[in-house]
Amino acid sequence: MIVLGISCFYHDSAICIMKDGEILFAGEEERFSRLKHDSQFPSLALRAGLDHCKIEADEIDKVIFYEKPFLTYERIFETIMELAPRSFSLFYDSLSKIIKNKLFIKSTLRKHLRKTLKNEDYVIEFCEHHYSHALSAFIPSEFEEAAILCIDGVGEWDTTTVWHGKDGVISKKYSINYPHSIGLFYSLFTEYCGFKANSGEYKMMGLAPYGEPIYVDIIKDNFIKVHEDGSIRLNTQNISADFRSDLVMSSLDKILGSKKRDSEDISQFYKDIASSVQQICEEVVEKMIIFALDKCNSKRICLAGGVALNCVANGKIAKKIGAENIWIQPAAGDNGGAIGAAMSGWNKKISNFRPTLGTQYSSEKIKNIIDSKSLKYQEASVDLIVNDIINKKVVAIFQGRMEFGPRALGNRSIIAKSAEPSMKALLNEKIKKREGFRPFAPIVLEKNMGKLFKDAYKSPFMLFTQYSIGNIYSATTHVDGSSRVQSVSEENGLVFDILNEYESRTTEQALVNTSFNIRGEPIVESPQNALDCFFDSGIDSLCLGDFYIRKSDNNKDFIFFESREFLKD
Ligand SMILES: [Fe+2]
Known part of the structure; x- marks a missing residue:
């Protein structure tokens, strides 16, 4: 049976194609539409998935949507009634969207699917x-x-x-209902600190180590009550139950003090707020995990939902209950909902999960694109890549299947020297254009983790922060000594070989790994995206499948780098 899981119409739209319990493909719409966090129906991802799997459109047996829209409608309607008449703006904003996309969801889905799936026999x-x-x-x-x-x-x-899972079947044990949400609480403060809600949360987390948690008490007194079991109550007097941004921001300003917010030049006040909110989040997550383990009488825990991407909280939990007892879905946000939806009704475990579930391009296709632009190239080799990295060049890697989820894990990555004091500034200035306070993440061979990190453990999907021993890897070590490290094994292919060769030639054991994109754009999906990003940034060399392209080998006429405005992300 072929099942299509879909998540869309909120943010990070995605699809997943499963056949008899095997995930054949998963992809986010943003990678294809090139609109970051794209929420539209994932038509392009679906087309790419069908092509990748060589599945004919009429072979899909079942389509499963990741949400029950009527329950969402009920929740929004009840919130509106509770807050009427002030909530009429919410009525128009939310209900018009819901009516447009979700209330008649079956016909909405069929309308979109009809463009790709020719027959309508699917359920x-x-x-x-x-x-x-x-x-x-x-x-x-x-x-x-x-x-x-x-x-x-x-x-x-x-x-x-909280759910309990056994032998492929899960059952619900406990829930906290809207509006009492640690995720929405974190997003509100993300916005308060000048970042974008639903995408800037990881920046808040990165900002936190620069501050002191001096506002924990005042935030708890006025905005959130944390109970011993990890359950929370938001103070709906100060955080309006519809989370209307302007009302909440003015309430935060009134209680915490109004300060100029600027995400590019952040004052100590906002660093302390970030530190305080992060501490509260960690407390809630830790207590909830202890509660969930107890409720299910289990020693192991699986995590998902956007808050599960808080790798600082995850790192602290791993230390407490043992990293071997935690498994986190790498696409923990709503994109991962497409995977879960596709698994609905399967009732069996699947093994050997890897997040490299996206598109892949043949050597022939890549060569055709390179030739069409008359670019000079060499045959790609680990030797060429390592030479460039040693010479402090920045190398982009495009190989194998695209990752599903927010992290580039070596297949759509930018690699550079980490033990180099100027590398962070250089990467920011020439390529990533992001806020200077944010560190880059390292890749480290699994066998070397214990040499570089205290209490080290495997972290193949970059979901935990660990604390460094020493500080030579300056580009990838945060101000508090932490790193959001990815441990690399043979399964990672090329980056495994690069790390091995690099270590044998330099004795250094960590490299920078940052996603292959420039600020405000999704991670590259295709060879064309890769070339655009390469020539539109300060990346020095590009390993594009089997081909190695150096900017210095190519005539400047082909280089379309120009100064440009970067979208805020
Ligand atoms: Fe969600």
Whole structure:
């Protein structure tokens, strides 16, 4: 049976194609539409998925949507009634979107699917939002039995849920309902600190180590009550239950003090706020995990939902309950809901999950594109790449299948020297254009993790921060000594070979790995995207499949680098 899982119409739209319990393909719409966090129906990702799997459109048996829109409608309608008449603006904003896309969701889905799937014999089903998160965390995990904790902004009514998983089947044990949401709480403060909600949360997390948690008490007194079991109550007097941004911001200004917000030049006040909010988040997540383990009488936990991407909180939990007892879905946000939806009804575990589930391009296709632009290239080799890195060049890697989820894990990555004091500034100035306070992440061979990090453990999907021993890897070590490290094994292919060769020639054991994109743009998907990004940035060399292109070998006429405005992300 071929099943299509879909998540869309909120943010990070995605699809997943499963056949008899095997994930054949998963992809986010943003990679194809080139609109970051694209929320539209994922038509382009679907087309790419069908092509990749060589599946004919009429072979899809079932389509499963990652949410039950009627329950979402009920939640929004009740919130409106509770806050009327002030909530009429919410009525128009939210309900018009819902009516347009979700209320008549079956016909909306069929209308979009009709453009790609020629017949209409498939069945359309719906699964609860947190059920799809929970499946995406448990079914591909390494555990036969585990507690499952999903924490996000909101899905239908749920903001936090605990499930128990055993032998491929999950059952719900507990939930916290809207508006009491640690995810929405974190997003509000993300916006308060001048970042974009629903995408800037990882920047808040990166900002936190620069501050002191001196506002924890005042935030807890006025905005959030944290109970011993990790459950929370938001103070809806100060955080309006519809989370209307202008009202909440003025309430935060009134209680915490109005200060000029500027995400490019952040004052100490906002660093302290970030530190305080991060501390509260860590406290809640830790308590919830202990509660979930206890509730399910389990020793192991699986995590999903956007809050599960808080790798600082994850690192602290790993230390407490043992990293071997945690498994986190790398696409923990709503994109991963497409995977969970596709798994709905499967009721069996799947093994050997890897997040490299996207498109792949043949050597022939890549060569045709390179030749069409008359670019000079060499045959790619580990030797060429390592030579360039040693010479402090920045190398982009495009190989194998695209990663699904927010992290580039070596297939769509930019690699550079980490033990180089100027590298962070150079990467920011020439390529990433991002805020200077944010560190880059390292890749380290699994066998070397213990040499570089205290209490080290495997972290193949870059979901935990660990604390460095020493500080020679300056580009990838945060101000508090932490690193969001990816441990690399043979399964990672080229980056594994690069790290091995680099170590043998330099004795250095870490390199920078940052996603292959420039600020405001999604990670590159195609060879054309890769070439555009390469020539539109300060990247020195590009390993494009089997071909190695150096900017210095190519005539400047081919270089379309120009000064440009970067979208805020
Ligand atoms: Fe979610």
